[in-house]
Amino acid sequence: MYNIQLDSPNLGDKEKDYLVKCIESGYVSTVGPFVPEFERRFAEFLNVNHCVSVQSGTAALYMALYELGIKDGDEVIVPAITFVATVNPIVYCGATPVFVDVDKDTWNIDPKEIEKAITPKTKAIIPVHLYGNPCDMDKIMEIAKENNIYVIEDATESLGALYKGRMTGTIGHIGCFSFNGNKVITTGGGGMVASNNEDWVSHIRFLVNQARDMTQGYFHTEIGFNYRMTNLEASLGIAQLERLAGFLEKKRMYFEIYKKIFNGIEEISLQTEYEGAKSSDWLSSVKIDCKKVGMTIHQIQDELKRRGIPTRRIFNPIVDLPPYKKYKKGSYSNSYEIYENGLNLPSSTLNTYEDVKYVAKTLLDILSIKKR
Incomplete structure (x- = not known):
């Protein structure tokens, strides 16, 4: 008798052990040791300099767009086939999504269609590594460089995928990951922003904690967001990362x-x-x-x-x-x-x-x- 699963998560004793450690530590919310440890290990796995955890892959994409200054009047190029969460954050920023067709064999965004869609308003491209399959990142980065536009990799489905020896999510200017229950690894929910640009990641880390200046108590210098990952989620992520x-x-x-x-x-x-x-x-x-x-x-x-x-x-x-x-x-x-x-x-x-x-x-x- 078969008990076939489409995309159910794989959870076991390791996950239980880490969750118990987290509960026993008392650090179950957003402050505690498990979140920074998960971020450190994740960055190490990707071989990228900086990572900051967030509440979802959608939040990761939104924070990437927000940090890069995408705003009303800007255009962002995206593939016509993707999960809607790739596109919604563009609209949250007030920008306009510009949809282009995909390659018939890889099912990924077609660089030739990207080139046709670029206008003076184009500020970013979001290539999606659909179902884990890497996009043609060399060509996409070349187009982006020629036109002075950002590349935000939607790597929410492609953790562990490689493009010419580099992990997806580390090739563009910013990479975004998801840890939803059906992804390669899960924290129940959650996501991650990855980049080699320390200034961007540090600012995103500040923003997702309600833009709170910790040196001055409850003092907030910008409009921030409550997008922090919890230690419970991070403890689950550490266990999953080990597997x-x-x-x-x-x-x-x-x-x-x-x-x-x-x-x-x-x-x-x-x-x-x-x-x-x-x-x-x-x-x-x-x-x-x-x-x-x-x-x-x-x-x-x-x-x-x-x-x-x-x-x-x-x-x-x-x-x-x-x-x-x-x-x-x-x-x-x-x-x-x-x-x-x-x-x-x-x-x-x-x-x-x-x-x-x-x-x-x-x-x-x-x-x-x-x-x-």
Whole structure:
């Protein structure tokens, strides 16, 4: 009997031990030793100089935009396919999101489309390493340098992914991570801002603590935010970070299983990687040629569910969501093709080798495809 999980967190004795230590210490809120320790270890893992923890990946993205001075009248380029949390912080700042299409094979923001979308109002690009797969960061950084604009990496799904030997989230000007319950590691909620720019990170650290000048008691020199991570969350993060290597090994193994079983099946394709990139494989995902197999993506998803296999649709192109329809320009043909034919497959590290094999073979069975 299979008990297949899509993206459930993997929690165990190590997490319990750290949480108990945190509770016994009495430091359960935002002041205490676990938060700075988690930030230190996270920076060490990324090989980046500075990290500051926050309450969510959304908060991380917002603080990055805020720190870089993104404001009303500015434009920020984003991919049409991503989670809405990539885009909402742009609007929080009063800026305008400019949506561009993605590459049909990697599913990531297309540098050629970025170049077409740049105007004198463009102040930043947010490349999203979709489902853990690194973007073409060399080209994106080259475009940014030529046009004097910032790059904020949305690495919320790609912890542990590499691009030419560097961790995603450390290549742009600022990197943002999420520790939501379904991410590579979790703190229950929470996020992280990473950068080699000490001034930016120090100021963000100040701002997320209500911009409080600690030397003068309750004295606040700017409008701040209550975006601090708690020690309870950080203690969980330390435990998860100690298990990260094992999580990444499993997720990459799952992707290889799917890749091997789907090899040679022209009706099914997986995300491809740019040269020099190594995905975290947070969510192994497939694009199915629904016309060729004679089924809709809904029918395929429903049949998988009937057989005990949970899946998730690819993110709806943001330009179709009610708050963002007014920003729609162009056809976004690749984004729609991926959305209309794509599924996230079970990738939780709670799954076994046999679970993943069963998923892949069941999908072939549902599509009436025999291994060629």
